[in-house]
Amino acid sequence: MNKHLWKSQLTPYEADYALWCAEQGAILREGRLSDIDRENLAEEIESLGRSQEDEIESRLNVLVMHLLKWRYQAERRTPSWQATIIEQRMRIAKRLKASPSLKNYPASVLDEEYVTARLRAAGETGLSEAIFPESCPFAIGQILDAAFFPEER
Known part of the structure; x- marks a missing residue:
């Protein structure tokens, strides 16, 4: 990346996201804070935190759905469900x-995720x-305990 990019030469966020990211990283490393695309960079950093929450929600949903299947359809348990x-x-632990x-x-999101996990388990x-x-x-x-596998009801 050219260390002497002028602000007018910077790629707009909407034009090429990957190039924009590379340029913003270079600008940060060079300490050229006046050239930073502050609004879009702040939005991207905040979205990284939200993506962590989204991943936990998704994995919790799948986990609860499989625990429901494990308990309520014991006769069909498979090694893949356990895996x-x-x-x-x-x-989730990682x-x-x-x-x-x-x-x-x-x-904090268990009740919300349970609604969908229940529907998916039924389906x-x-x-x-x-x-x-x-x-x-x-x-x-x-749910998060590695040793917990619910018994049949």
Whole structure:
């Protein structure tokens, strides 16, 4: 990257995102703060934090759905369900380790994620939605506990 880019030569955010990112990184490294695209850069940094939350929500949803399937369709349990449960727990734990400020985030979104996980579990199992409790039958500690696998109901 040319260390002597003039502001007028910088790529607009909307024109080429990858090039814009590379240019903004170079500008930061060079300490040319007056040339920074402040608004778009601030938006991008904030979206990085939101993406961490989105990942936790998605993984929690998949995890809860598989725990429901594990409990309510015990006769169809597969090693792949177990592997999915283990993987989602590990990936959530990894994300929480990297961002300790999100430690309580899974608990704060559990009720919301349960609604979708319940619908997905019903759809994937072919069981009536009424089979699954209206509120999550698992505590967040159980959900994230590597040793927890719910027994059949």
